[in-house]
Ligand code: BES
């Protein structure tokens with residue numbers, strides 16, 4: 001049977017990439033990677049063979065001592081171009097030499113000023129979903145898995161890390177060469193590299209953290225409980241099969257909260273808040289080691305299999321580590337966010353509200369979290385249908401049976417039905433997975449900590465402002481719920497009042513500020529502008545910066561400033577974030 005992934009133009013029906021040996025030189029002056037790569041396929045190929053690329057400059061192609069010819073197909077702004085190698089004669093290996101583009105979509109080369117230390121540049125990759133092709137020619141689909149080794153040459157003084165086993169390194173002239181090996185097969189989107197002024201600190205036997213010397217102390221404290229997190233994750237999901245679990249703290253322009261790169265989760269420094277209050281982010285990325293990295297969505301239409309399952313697992317582990325109250329609070333906050341996106345921005349029937357996606361609608365408009373929380377809600381209903389004990393036994397069978405495989409939604413449902421037929425009697429699986437919006441039988445869960453916030457919000461709506469003492473012990477997530485529940489516009493005087501009463505400066509939480517600035521902008525608080533500009537130039541986490549940008553593009557007094565702001569900060573951001581901002585402004589007609 002032929003397999004088709006709409007986001008790949010590679011040939012997926014002859015042979016599959018099985019292993020790659022990379023030699024990578026990081027050229028910080030030119031902001032390019034110079035790469036040689038030896039490929040091994042799982043079957044010999046004759047004639048032509050196509051791979052995905054994005055703005056790669058191919059310089060050489062050889063096989064068994066012969067030169068191969070190649071063609072680059074037409075460039076598409078999202079899919080890149082198809083690289084076709086010609087002249088294969090029953091070959092199952094080939095070698096390529098190529099360079100990445102300075103604007104490779106997976107790579108951000110930061111200025112020293114964008115790092116914590118301010119003295120050294122930083123390079124990091126973010127390949128999910130389809131940006132690995134801007135780093136190396138590949139079958140850029142989550143349905144193909146390969147192992148790899150890599151030698152990475154970096155300027156002396158900088159440390160290279162990869163989402164792989166670290167094998168040490170050695171000096172080479174003015175540079176240093178780091179060696180890596182990834183013995184477990186991964187899909188291309190989990191290829192990851194980082195280079196910067198990094199220090200390592202062990203946290204536990206299997207856990208540690210890489211960060212700039214300026215942040216390592218705070219980061220090591222914030223994430224000190226990772227060993228415990230692993231133990232809980234293993235109880236729920238089965239043995240951890242990737243060896244170590246380390247973290248890499250990125251510069252603040254990192255476009256996500258976290259990225260589950262195997263063995264080495266990439267994490268935003270905005271999660272270091274001094275309270276361990278955002279470590280459920282790490283729980284989430286760790287859970288991906290099973291749901292996502294071990295069992296991978298076969299195509300990006302099945303993304304909910306990665307994120308819905310991971311959010312479900314995150315909530316289960318958070319329940320044990322931080323209690324059900326905190327878990328419910330975070331859950332209800334995010335459910336309100338996705339319901340708002342469904343009702344007020346996308347429409348309850350929008351294709352982005354379905355778990356199984358068949359559209360290619362963009363996710364900049366607030367639909368990003370739907371597969372996470374609609375997916376988790378579905379799995380919670382399934383758990384309720386058969387009870388926790390049987391559901392947990394099923395989870396173990398699932399992670400064991402499908403480890404190191406990629407799965408479509410349909411294959412998952414077949415397995416699910418064979419294992420737990422009762423689920424299908426009690427839960428409208430078809431509606432949950434293929435229907436839009438939320439099923440009519442679903443009810444918003446209760447959260448005690450959320451309800452405490454609603455009491456204060458209701459008092460405010462009746463004219464009584466909360467004083468500082470009333471909210472001083474609130475968790476940051478309660479502050480988020482409060483800001484989420486405020487009217488769209490308030491008076492400027494109230495903006496000032498709430499910043500102080502909610503103690504936002506002390507909390508130093510970029511998430512709270514994202515919501516707060518949005519309210520200030522909608523409310524016409526002109527004095528806030530310089531701070532919005534500073535924030536927008538520094539924080540790259542898209543969940544924070546895109547909605548803020550949307551608010552800037554919407555308000556009368558900031559609309560005219562949106563393009564200027566974008567142009568000033570464009571180069572500070574990861575290409576993916578900058579691209580999303582471009583699209584947002586275009587959509588707003590700016
Ligand atoms: N795998 C995602 C990040 C991602 C998704 C990158 C889609 C590219 C395309 C990661 O696990 C994630 O979900 N991160 C969240 C964390 C959160 C839900 C705790 C984020 O960055 O907001």
Ligand code: ZN
Nearest residue numbers: 284288307310
């Ligand atoms: Zn995730």
